[in-house]
Amino acid sequence: MARLALREICGYRSGDKGDISNVAIFADDDATFELIRREVTAERVKAHFGAMVRGEVVRYEAPNVWALNFVMHGALGGGGPRSLRADNLGKTLGGALVRLEIEVPDEWAGRRRPRPDLAWADAILDALPGR
Amino acid sequence: MGVAPPARPRGGLIVDGRTIRIAGGQGFYGDTPRSVAGLLAEGVDYLCLEALAELTLAILQKDRQRDEARGYTRDLPLYLGAALPAVAEGGTRVIPTAGGINPTAAARAAIDTARALGLTGLRIATVLGDDIMGRLPDLAAATSSGLAHMETGEAFDALPAEPLFASAYLGAAPIVEALRQGADVVITGRVADAALFLAPCIFEHGWAADDWDRLAAGTLVGHLLECSGQSVGGNFSGEWWTVPHPWDLPYPIAEVDPDGTAVITKPAASGGRVDLDTVRHQLLYEVHDPAAYLSPDVVSDFTSATFTDLGGDRVRVEGVRGRAATPTYKALIAHHVGWAGEARVAFGWPSAHEKARATAAIFARRVEMAGLPVDEWLFEYWGVDALGGPTAGPVDPEHEPPEVVLRAAWRCDDRDVAARVGREMVPLTLSAPPAGLTGMGRSLGGGRPSELLGIWPALVDKALVDPGVRVTVEEVV
Numbered sequence: 001m002a003r004l005a006l007r008e009i010c011g012y013r014s015g016d017k018g019d020i021s022n023v024a025i026f027a028d029d030d031a032t033f034e035l036i037r038r039e040v041t042a043e044r045v046k047a048h049f050g051a052m053v054r055g056e057v058v059r060y061e062a063p064n065v066w067a068l069n070f071v072m073h074g075a076l077g078g079g080g081p082r083s084l085r086a087d088n089l090g091k092t093l094g095g096a097l098v099r100l101e102i103e104v105p106d107e108w109a110g111r112r113r114p115r116p117d118l119a120w121a122d123a124i125l126d127a128l129p130g131r
Numbered sequence: 132m133g134v135a136p137p138a139r140p141r142g143g144l145i146v147d148g149r150t151i152r153i154a155g156g157q158g159f160y161g162d163t164p165r166s167v168a169g170l171l172a173e174g175v176d177y178l179c180l181e182a183l184a185e186l187t188l189a190i191l192q193k194d195r196q197r198d199e200a201r202g203y204t205r206d207l208p209l210y211l212g213a214a215l216p217a218v219a220e221g222g223t224r225v226i227p228t229a230g231g232i233n234p235t236a237a238a239r240a241a242i243d244t245a246r247a248l249g250l251t252g253l254r255i256a257t258v259l260g261d262d263i264m265g266r267l268p269d270l271a272a273a274t275s276s277g278l279a280h281m282e283t284g285e286a287f288d289a290l291p292a293e294p295l296f297a298s299a300y301l302g303a304a305p306i307v308e309a310l311r312q313g314a315d316v317v318i319t320g321r322v323a324d325a326a327l328f329l330a331p332c333i334f335e336h337g338w339a340a341d342d343w344d345r346l347a348a349g350t351l352v353g354h355l356l357e358c359s360g361q362s363v364g365g366n367f368s369g370e371w372w373t374v375p376h377p378w379d380l381p382y383p384i385a386e387v388d389p390d391g392t393a394v395i396t397k398p399a400a401s402g403g404r405v406d407l408d409t410v411r412h413q414l415l416y417e418v419h420d421p422a423a424y425l426s427p428d429v430v431s432d433f434t435s436a437t438f439t440d441l442g443g444d445r446v447r448v449e450g451v452r453g454r455a456a457t458p459t460y461k462a463l464i465a466h467h468v469g470w471a472g473e474a475r476v477a478f479g480w481p482s483a484h485e486k487a488r489a490t491a492a493i494f495a496r497r498v499e500m501a502g503l504p505v506d507e508w509l510f511e512y513w514g515v516d517a518l519g520g521p522t523a524g525p526v527d528p529e530h531e532p533p534e535v536v537l538r539a540a541w542r543c544d545d546r547d548v549a550a551r552v553g554r555e556m557v558p559l560t561l562s563a564p565p566a567g568l569t570g571m572g573r574s575l576g577g578g579r580p581s582e583l584l585g586i587w588p589a590l591v592d593k594a595l596v597d598p599g600v601r602v603t604v605e606e607v608v
Binding site: 081 | 418
C-alpha cells in the first residue's frame with residue numbers, strides 16, 4: 001500500500017452553523033468514493049483535527065455526488081460571532097482536512113491533481129503601476 | 132397565520148406550464164450589487180437576494196443598538212436601485228431578506244428608493260413575525276423544546292446574558308402570500324435561505340403545501356442559489372485557476388419546470404463556470420445530514436437528487452425527494468459574551484516562530500502586570516499553523532518558516548480593558564528581546580474592541596410562531 005494526501009483525489013468545501021463546521025470531500029469516481037468511504041472515518045478526522053475540534057465528528061454519505069460530509073461539533077471556537085479565531089467561520093477547514101494522508105493501492109502512488117497555473121494572474125500583476 | 136398557498140394561485144408572472152427563471156443575486160451582506168444588471172439582462176422572473184448569515188444578524192444587532200431605525204442590511208437601496216426599473220416594467224419581482232431584524236425600516240428604505248426613482252405604483256410587501264424577542268419568556272414556557280440549546284441541551288434559563296435578538300427561520304408561506312397579494316418586492320427578515328427561492332416556485336407552479344417532492348425540489352434549487360458565486364465557480368476547490376474571468380463572476384440562475392426539474396446556469400456573457408463540480412460542491416455547503424436537510428417547508432433528501440452536466444454551463448437537477456416538514460422552526464437567540472481585541476505583529480527569519488511565541492508570552496505577562504483581566508487568550512502563528520492547527524503538522528527545525536505573523540486575540544469582560552490590553556503590545560516594538568518585530572500596518576493593537584456574541588440555537592413550535600406572522604403590502608405613492 002502507498003500513502004496519498006486526500007488533496008490529490010478529492011475536492012472539498014466547508015461551511016458553518018453556530019459552533020459546528022461541516023466539511024464535505026468529493027471524489028471523482030466510484031472507485032475513489034469507495035476508497036475514501038473505507039479510509040476516511042469520523043474517528044480519523046477527529047484525530048486529524050486534534051484540539052481544534054472539541055466535540056464529536058459525525059460522518060454522512062452522499063453517494064449521488066461521491067461525497068462524504070463530516071459534521072464537526074465544537075469546531076469554531078464557540079461559533080462565528082463568539083470566536084477569537086481569525087478564521088471564525090472555518091472557511092479553511094476543508095483544505096485542512098485534505099492534508100490527511102490515507103492508504104491507497106500501490107498503483108495509485110504518485111497520483112497528483114494539477115497545481116495552479118497563474119500566468120493570467122501574473123500578467124495582471126506585472127502590468128500594475130509601481131511594479 | 133392561517134396562510135396556505137391556493138391550489139392554483141392567480142396573478143403570477145408565468146403562463147401556466149412555463150419554466151420560471153429565478154436568480155440568486157446576493158449571497159451575503161456586503162456582496163456586490165453589480166450582479167443585478169447581468170441577471171436582469173437574462174430576463175429573470177424573480178431576483179432573490181439573500182443577505183443574512185448567522186453573523187449578519189449579530190452585525191445588524193450592533194447597528195440597531197446604535198440607532199433604532201437600523202437593523203436591516205443597508206445595501207438594499209443599491210440593489211433596488213439597480214433592479215426596480217426592471218420591476219416597474221413588470222418583468223421581474225425581487226425578494227430580499229434585507230429586513231434583518233428590522234424589516235419595517237427596510238421597507239421604508241425600499242419605498243424611499245422607489246420614490247427617488249419616480250417609480251410610483253410599485254407594491255412593497257413586508258413579512259413580519261420572525262422576530263420572537265418580545266415573546267421569549269412565553270415561548271420558553273409554551274414551546275415543546277423549552278428553547279433548550281439545540282447543541283448542548285442546556286435549559287433556556289442557562290442563557291448566559293440578556294438576549295439581544297431572537298429570530299425564527301420562517302418558511303415560504305408568507306412570501307407566497309405577499310406575491311398572491313400582488314407584491315413586486317417582498318422584504319423579509321429571517322427566513323430560511325432556500326425558502327426565498329422556493330416561494331416563487333410554489334406561487335407560479337401552484338405546488339401544494341404537502342407536495343413534498345416538489346417542495347424539496349424548490350428547496351434544493353434555493354440551496355444551490357443562495358450563496359451567489361459559490362455555485363458558479365466561486366470559492367471552488369477544483370481547478371479554480373481555470374474559471375473564466377473570476378474578477379467578473381456572474382451569479383446563478385435556475386430554470387425551474389412545473390414538476391421541479393431545474394437547470395442551474397448563469398448569464399451567458401460573463402465569466403464563471405457551471406458544471407457538475409461547481410454545483411455538487413455547493414450541494415453540501417452548510418448541510419449536516421444530506422438525506423434529511425431540515426427546512427421550515429420540507430425535509431429534503433439531497434442524496435436522492437440526480438445531477439446531469441448538459442454542457443454549456445448548464446447542469447440539470449432532478450428527482451429529489453422530500454417528506455413532511457417538522458412541527459418546529461429553528462430560532463437563533465443572541466447574547467452578549469464579552470469584548471475582543473487583537474494585535475498583529477510580524478517577525479523575520481531566523482527563528483521567526485520562536486520570536487513570535489516569546490513575544491506572546493512577554494505580552495501576556497505585561498498585560499498581567501498592568502492589572503488588566505483577560506478571560507480568554509488566543510495566539511495564532513501565521514505562516515505556521517494559524518489556520519490549520521494540528522493538521523498543519525509540526526515545524527521541521529531544518530526548514531523553519533521564513534517569516535511569521537503573531538496574531539494575539541483576547542476577550543475581556545470590560546470594553547475599556549480590552550482596548551487597554553492592545554496598548555501593551557506597542558512598546559514591544561523597541562523593547563522586546565526578539566529582534567525583528569514589526570507592526571502589521573495599523574494593527575499593532577490600537578484597534579477598537581469588538582463585541583462578541585454567543586448564538587443560542589433552539590427549536591420553537593410553528594403553532595406558536597405562526598399567529599404572529601403578518602404580511603403587509605404598501606403601494607409606493
